[in-house]
Amino acid sequence: MAALTVRPAAECRYDVVSLGEVMLRLDPGEGRIRTARSFRVWEGGGEYNVARGLRRAFGLRGAIVTALADNEIGRLVEDLILTGGLDTQFIRWVAYDGIGRAARNGLNFTERGFGVRGAVGVSDRGHTAASQLGPGDVDWDHLFGDLGVRWLHTGGIFAALSETAAATVIEAVTVAKKYGTVVSYDLNYRPSLWRAIGGQATAQDVNRAIAPFIDVMIGNEEDFTASLGFEVEGVDEHLSALDVSGFSAMIETAAAAYPNFAVIGTTLRTVHSATVNDWGAIAWSRETGVVRSTYRERLEILDRVGGGDSFASGLIYGLLDGQPLQTAVEYGAAHGALAMTTPGDTTMVSAADVLKLAGGGGARVDR
Numbered sequence: 001m002a003a004l005t006v007r008p009a010a011e012c013r014y015d016v017v018s019l020g021e022v023m024l025r026l027d028p029g030e031g032r033i034r035t036a037r038s039f040r041v042w043e044g045g046g047e048y049n050v051a052r053g054l055r056r057a058f059g060l061r062g063a064i065v066t067a068l069a070d071n072e073i074g075r076l077v078e079d080l081i082l083t084g085g086l087d088t089q090f091i092r093w094v095a096y097d098g099i100g101r102a103a104r105n106g107l108n109f110t111e112r113g114f115g116v117r118g119a120v121g122v123s124d125r126g127h128t129a130a131s132q133l134g135p136g137d138v139d140w141d142h143l144f145g146d147l148g149v150r151w152l153h154t155g156g157i158f159a160a161l162s163e164t165a166a167a168t169v170i171e172a173v174t175v176a177k178k179y180g181t182v183v184s185y186d187l188n189y190r191p192s193l194w195r196a197i198g199g200q201a202t203a204q205d206v207n208r209a210i211a212p213f214i215d216v217m218i219g220n221e222e223d224f225t226a227s228l229g230f231e232v233e234g235v236d237e238h239l240s241a242l243d244v245s246g247f248s249a250m251i252e253t254a255a256a257a258y259p260n261f262a263v264i265g266t267t268l269r270t271v272h273s274a275t276v277n278d279w280g281a282i283a284w285s286r287e288t289g290v291v292r293s294t295y296r297e298r299l300e301i302l303d304r305v306g307g308g309d310s311f312a313s314g315l316i317y318g319l320l321d322g323q324p325l326q327t328a329v330e331y332g333a334a335h336g337a338l339a340m341t342t343p344g345d346t347t348m349v350s351a352a353d354v355l356k357l358a359g360g361g362g363a364r365v366d367r
Contacts, residue, residue: 003287004215004262004319007180012148014087015060015320019172020047020158021130022066023106023123024077025345033109033122043080044108044345046157046188049306053313053347055085057335057354060320063087065138065172067129071096073105074129084346092137094129103129112303112343113274119304123192125161134164140175151320152176153312155186155218156227159206160193166206173213182319185210186312187219187227204229216263216319217254218312224250224266230257244268244282244292251284262286263325265315265332267308268295275301279337281311283329291326293333294358301340310339310347314354327358334358 009015022045028036048064055062064086068074070093081088094103106125113119125131143149152172159166173183187207194203207227211217224230230253251264263285270278280295301307314335318328334357335347342348 003285004182005180006182006320007148007150009150012150013061014063014147014149016051016054016062016151016153016316017065017090017143017149018047018051018062019065019152019154019169021045021106021125021128021161022048022064022068022077022081023108023125024073025108025110027110027112027343029343030112030114033111033120039109040343041076041080042344042346043077043084044306046186046309047153047155048081049309049345050153050186050313050316051086052084053310053335053339054317057313057347057349058317058351060317063090065090065143067092067094067133067137069094069096069100069103069105069129071105077105090138090143092129092133094132100127103127103132105129110305112305115273115275118274121305128161130158131161131165133168135167135171137168138172140172144176144179144181148179149176149181151182151184151316153184153186153316156188156203156207156223157190157193159210160190160197160203166210169210170213173210177213182215183213184216184218184312184316185214186308187217187223188308189219189223189226191226200226203227211258212260214258214261216265216316217258217261218265218315220267220269220308221247221250224254228254228257230254244290247282248284248290251282251290255284255286263319265312265329267311267333267336272298274304277301277304279307279333279340281315281329281333281336283315283325283332285325288325291329293329294360296333296337299337299340303343304340306345306347307336307340309345311336313347317351330358331355
């Protein structure tokens with residue numbers, strides 16, 4: 001398999017486009033959802049966070065393809081997206097009936113956790129406008145052909161929302177490949193999303209249909225097992241991030257099953273408490289084999305949500321920038337580590353912050 005071939009920036013309006021749902025996150029801060037009297041609001045979504053990170057941290061040109069119900073909550077989400085710097089022209093606005101019987105906007109209540117109390121997420125996203133996106137709703141030929149996109153990112157969270165969402169992913173990746181757009185996909189297995197529609201069996205059916213179109217596959221060990229059905233001995237949640245032999249075997253199994261995978265990226269996390277994790281990443285290509293990032297033991301975490309998405313955006317930035325895979329995985333791991341030091345799903349750092357940490361910089365005061 002040849003290395004990634006990325007379309008020249010001069011030929012494309014966008015460096016990156018993400019396809020996925022954007023929800024309103026309600027954050028009780030240091031407290032609990034069940035006792036909260038006030039919430040901070042952020043926007044977030046597994047696929048969206050990646051494009052936003054590439055725009056805000058790394059300065060690339062990006063857009064989001066999604067749908068929102070046209071009410072005040074939808075317009076608040078739009079305002080947050082605009083703050084994140086992404087082009088909103090591909091948002092499909094759906095008429096709101098005053099109650100939300102037909103279409104509504106997704107809400108995500110998320111506790112950060114602390115110490116022995118783990119993070120908690122409670123999504124309220126049934127019948128959302130984004131889950132009802134279907135084939136024919138987006139003019140993909142115009143986006144990928146007339147305008148031009150260097151990189152498309154989507155993932156298993158959006159694909160799990162409905163049969164039409166999964167079909168929309170397949171339509172998008174098929175057209176993207178026709179125009180030479182690189183496609184990345186984060187498996188992002190969430191049991192709660194698949195439980196009512198067949199669980200792991202359905203997840204595997206859907207993701208196996210999508211996988212043949214993917215150039216860069218991203219996920220952790222649970223994602224590859226649950227979403228693609230790769231059972232590899234020695235890979236479990238207790239595996240030390242320093243011993244990557246089990247992960248390497250899993251990656252080799254995935255690469256053999258899907259020769260279209262040019263790069264595979266996997267985060268490594270050992271949870272000591274909600275606020276102390278070991279953190280790192282590995283990546284693979286046929287040219288390099290497995291490479292690993294700096295391994296950060298006992299990383300202190302403020303808000304772990306979005307760490308994996310920020311890993312993905314750092315990895316993608318490195319690949320778009322033409323960096324060696326070793327450098328790209330360092331960017332990804334550093335960006336994920338930094339994103340977990342701030343509240344909210346999305347990054348609050350700069351490219352300079354990422355490059356400093358990836359290059360061995362620490363937490364000394366910058367003056």
